[in-house]
Amino acid sequence: MAGEIDRHNGTPIYVQLREILRAHIAQMCPPGSALPSERDLAERFGLARMTVRQAIDALVGEEVIERVVGLGTFVRKPKLDLQVKLTSYSEEMQRRGMVPAARVLSFEQINASAFLARELQLEEGTPLVRFRRLLLADNEPMSVDENFIPAHRVPGLLDREPPTSLYNVLSESYGLVMEWGEDMIEATAASPSTARLLNVDVGSPLLKIQRHAFVARAMVDYSVSYYRADRYKLWVPLQRPGVRPTRNYSTGYRP
Amino acid sequence: MAGEIDRHNGTPIYVQLREILRAHIAQMCPPGSALPSERDLAERFGLARMTVRQAIDALVGEEVIERVVGLGTFVRKPKLDLQVKLTSYSEEMQRRGMVPAARVLSFEQINASAFLARELQLEEGTPLVRFRRLLLADNEPMSVDENFIPAHRVPGLLDREPPTSLYNVLSESYGLVMEWGEDMIEATAASPSTARLLNVDVGSPLLKIQRHAFVARAMVDYSVSYYRADRYKLWVPLQRPGVRPTRNYSTGYRP
DNA sequence: CCGGCGCGCAGGTCTAGACCACTGCCCTTG
DNA sequence: CAAGGGCAGTGGTCTAGACCTGCGCGCCGG
Numbered sequence: 195m196a197g198e199i200d201r202h203n204g205t206p207i208y209v210q211l212r213e214i215l216r217a218h219i220a221q222m223c224p225p226g227s228a229l230p231s232e233r234d235l236a237e238r239f240g241l242a243r244m245t246v247r248q249a250i251d252a253l254v255g256e257e258v259i260e261r262v263v264g265l266g267t268f269v270r271k272p273k274l275d276l277q278v279k280l281t282s283y284s285e286e287m288q289r290r291g292m293v294p295a296a297r298v299l300s301f302e303q304i305n306a307s308a309f310l311a312r313e314l315q316l317e318e319g320t321p322l323v324r325f326r327r328l329l330l331a332d333n334e335p336m337s338v339d340e341n342f343i344p345a346h347r348v349p350g351l352l353d354r355e356p357p358t359s360l361y362n363v364l365s366e367s368y369g370l371v372m373e374w375g376e377d378m379i380e381a382t383a384a385s386p387s388t389a390r391l392l393n394v395d396v397g398s399p400l401l402k403i404q405r406h407a408f409v410a411r412a413m414v415d416y417s418v419s420y421y422r423a424d425r426y427k428l429w430v431p432l433q434r435p436g437v438r439p440t441r442n443y444s445t446g447y448r449p
Numbered sequence: 450m451a452g453e454i455d456r457h458n459g460t461p462i463y464v465q466l467r468e469i470l471r472a473h474i475a476q477m478c479p480p481g482s483a484l485p486s487e488r489d490l491a492e493r494f495g496l497a498r499m500t501v502r503q504a505i506d507a508l509v510g511e512e513v514i515e516r517v518v519g520l521g522t523f524v525r526k527p528k529l530d531l532q533v534k535l536t537s538y539s540e541e542m543q544r545r546g547m548v549p550a551a552r553v554l555s556f557e558q559i560n561a562s563a564f565l566a567r568e569l570q571l572e573e574g575t576p577l578v579r580f581r582r583l584l585l586a587d588n589e590p591m592s593v594d595e596n597f598i599p600a601h602r603v604p605g606l607l608d609r610e611p612p613t614s615l616y617n618v619l620s621e622s623y624g625l626v627m628e629w630g631e632d633m634i635e636a637t638a639a640s641p642s643t644a645r646l647l648n649v650d651v652g653s654p655l656l657k658i659q660r661h662a663f664v665a666r667a668m669v670d671y672s673v674s675y676y677r678a679d680r681y682k683l684w685v686p687l688q689r690p691g692v693r694p695t696r697n698y699s700t701g702y703r704p
Numbered sequence: 705c706c707g708g709c710g711c712g713c714a715g716g717t718c719t720a721g722a723c724c725a726c727t728g729c730c731c732t733t734g
Numbered sequence: 735c736a737a738g739g740g741c742a743g744t745g746g747t748c749t750a751g752a753c754c755t756g757c758g759c760g761c762c763g764g
Contacts, residue, residue, distance in 0.1 A: 206747060231714060242749045244499070247715090255510070263715050264757035381636035381654040381678035399636040399654040399678075423636035461717060486744060497719045502745090518745050519727030 199239050205346065207241060211249035213349075213368075219258060220369030225271040229259060232267070256410035258369070284359040292331045299326040299338075299391075301356040303345055310342055313406070313416045321345035323352060325360060328391050335392045337421040347414055370414050375407035382420070392422050399423040454494050462496060466504035474513060480526040484514060487522070547586040554581040554593075554646075556611040558600055565597055568661070568671045576600035578607060580615060583646050590647045592676040602669055625669050630662035637675070647677050654678040 197214040199207055215229065223229070232250065236243045250267060253259045260270050284294045304324045311318040325341045341360055343351075348368055357363040364370040382402045389396040400420045407415040452469040454462055470484065478484070487505065491498045505522060508514045515525045559579045566573040580596045596615060598606075603623055612618040619625040637657045644651040655675045662670040 208747075233713085233715095242751085244750090245748060248747085250715095261715060262757090263755070264713080266714055379634060379656070380681070381656040381676075383654045383678075397638075397652060399638045401634070401636040421636075426635070463717080488744085497721085499720090500718055503717085505745095516745060517727085518725070519743080521744060 199241070208245050208248040208252070209346075211235070211239060211241070211246065212252045213347075215249060215253060216258065216369040217367070219253075219269050220366065223269045225269050227269050228265075229267040229269070284362075293333065295330040295333065296358065297328040297330070298356040299328060301325050301352065303352055306342075310416070313404075314342060314344065314413055316344060323348055325356065327356075331425070334425070335422065336425055337419050338388055338391050339417065339419045341415055341417040343415050344413075364414070370409050372407040372414065373409055375405055375415075378404040381423070384420070388420050392420070394422060394424075401426055454496070463500050463503040463507070466490070466494060466496070466501065467507045470504060470508060471513065474508075474524050478524045480524050482524050483520075484522040484524070548588070550585040550588065551613060552583040552585070553611040554583060556580050556607065558607055561597075565671070568659075569597060569599065569668055571599060578603055580611070582611075586680070589680070590677065591680055592674050593643055593646050594672065594674045596670055596672040598670050619669070625664050627662045627664060627669065630660055630670075633659040636678070639675070643675050647675070649677060649679075656681055 197210075197217070199210050199214075201207065219229075229235075229250075230238070232243050232246045235241070235246045239246070250259070250261070254261060254267075257270060259267050261267050284296075302324055304322050306314065306316055306318055306320045306322050308318050310316075310322060311320065314320075314322070321344075323341075323343045323345050325343070327339045328335060329337045329339050343364075345351075347370060348364065351357075351363070351367075354363075361372060364372075380402050382400050384392065384394055384396055384398045384400050386396050388400065389398060392398075392400070394400075401423055403417075403419045403421065405415070405417045405419070406413055407417070452465075452472065454465050454469075456462065474484075484490075484505075485493070487498050487501045490496070490501045494501070505514070505516070509516060509522075512525060514522050516522050557579055559577050561569065561571055561573055561575045561577050563573050565571075565577065566575065569575075569577070576599075578596075578598045578600050580598070582594045583590060584592045584594050598619075602625065603619070606618070606622075609618075616627060619627075635657050637655050639647065639649055639651055639653045639655050641651050643655070644653060647653075647655075649655075656678055658672075658674045658676065660670070660672045660674070661668055662672070
């Protein structure tokens with residue numbers, strides 16, 4: 195198991211352990227495999243068992259792992275059908291037989307402004323990773339995309355190359371599989387800078403999509419995207435309240 | 450606070466305390482009121498503070514109460530359900546606390562064009578009821594709305610006054626309760642005629658929403674709406690949070 | 705050979721403290 | 735009167751134990 199506890203960096207120990215466990219699970223634990231026992235973990239990291247339990251409690255709450263009395267703690271099967279909906283741009287385009295590409299506009303750490311802090315439900319000034327890209331499909335601009343992720347969720351992300359698929363990296367390296375979210379959709383007119391990036395006229399209609407994506411109760415990603423209206427439509431299945439959900443949602447490209 | 454802890458009946462103490470607190474909140478705590486402090490509760494019930502915290506943790510997980518560092522623990526406002534979809538315009542606006550109104554632009558029978566026939570999955574030339582309105586919210590134009598309904602579904606509809614709430618009439622007079630549907634969402638620029646109706650500049654961004662609504666397997670309504678982008682945003686849940694995460698521990702499952 | 709019991713280990717619950725950061729408020733000081 | 739510091743109280747975190755029940759397996763006796 196990689197990682198060590200740093201007792202002096204201010205991050206609560208149980209949070210550190212939780213993330214160590216999450217990464218460990220994501221990287222080398224198939225569903226059904228057992229975690230070390232609470233007492234083992236306590237000894238290995240030099241912690242009280244109650245502290246270990248606090249870390250494990252969190253992951254159980256997220257339904258990442260599962261306790262069984264008398265047996266141990268086990269990795270749960272990821273919910274496959276959930277994974278399809280909150281898809282990343284690259285997955286989405288590949289599924290549609292288009293060649294996705296991206297030009298990285300910025301990839302840096304910033305401090306949360308008042309606005310971003312509110313959107314991400316964090317304190318103002320919290321370090322965030324900002325990842326801004328121009329997304330292309332078949333070599334033609336499709337959207338300008340800006341993601342904000344709490345930095346503490348993705349230690350070391352900025353030391354890497356900017357990922358080609360953000361959601362893939364989040365899931366494979368950090369165990370952050372987006373489970374649910376909400377989109378705020380509106381129409382807007384292209385600003386000069388956005389128009390230039392997307393290769394459209396200033397004032398052209400764009401689809402603005404703000405997304406909050408969550409893992410368990412914690413928001414992990416806030417993103418703002420501007421899609422070219424002439425290249426992108428959304429398809430949204432609806433249902434009447436009280437009817438059993440179909441649980442489908444997909445973004446769709448229409449030529 | 451009513452109730453006492455029974456240390457010998459087998460029910461975990463924190464569960465007993467949790468239910469005592471829940472009852473206490475339900476009976477005499479308006480939203481915003483404070484609970485006794487953790488130390489108070491521990492002393493009053495003769496428990497360790499960690500045990501009290503476990504009870505409180507559960508209620509915080511249920512979003513019944515809320516902790517504020519340095520201040521105390523407070524009763525939350527019950528959450529409103531935002532999960533309203535496939536609602537009619539009037540329901541939607543009422544939910545937002547606005548006064549809905551409509552100006553009828555046309556209310557007539559037409560024959561399905563090739564395009565409409567394809568959208569409604571009917572034969573070309575099939576009689577349709579066309580209902581076109583300018584929808585207002587708080588007396589200001591919000592959208593231009595056009596519904597197409599197979600005429601055989603709504604006999605006698607045209608002999609009435611144009612309905613104020615289309616979905617209400619469909620459901621109350623014809624038993625057509627929309628069960629599911631799909632929205633196609635895109636951004637577009639206001640045409641001269643639409644711009645004039647909506648009281649915006651030509652070329653202003655609009656949200657174009659095409660909706661297919663179904664009862665059972667049969668499509669009952671095809672509609673096209675143009676919403677003013679400056680007045681309308683769409684909220685789309687991507688994936689339900691599912692079960693409220695709790696700190697309860699399940700037993701009896703074998704991986 | 706087979707059945708049952710007990711041991712070891714898993715998580716579940718609980719205790720009685722500790723120190724920390726944060727908040728609101730009072731009281732002192734300028 | 736205003737600004738600031740101190741203080742008491744809050745939740746946040748952590749410790750090092752305790753004893754409980756549930757579980758599987760191996761040992762031992764029939």
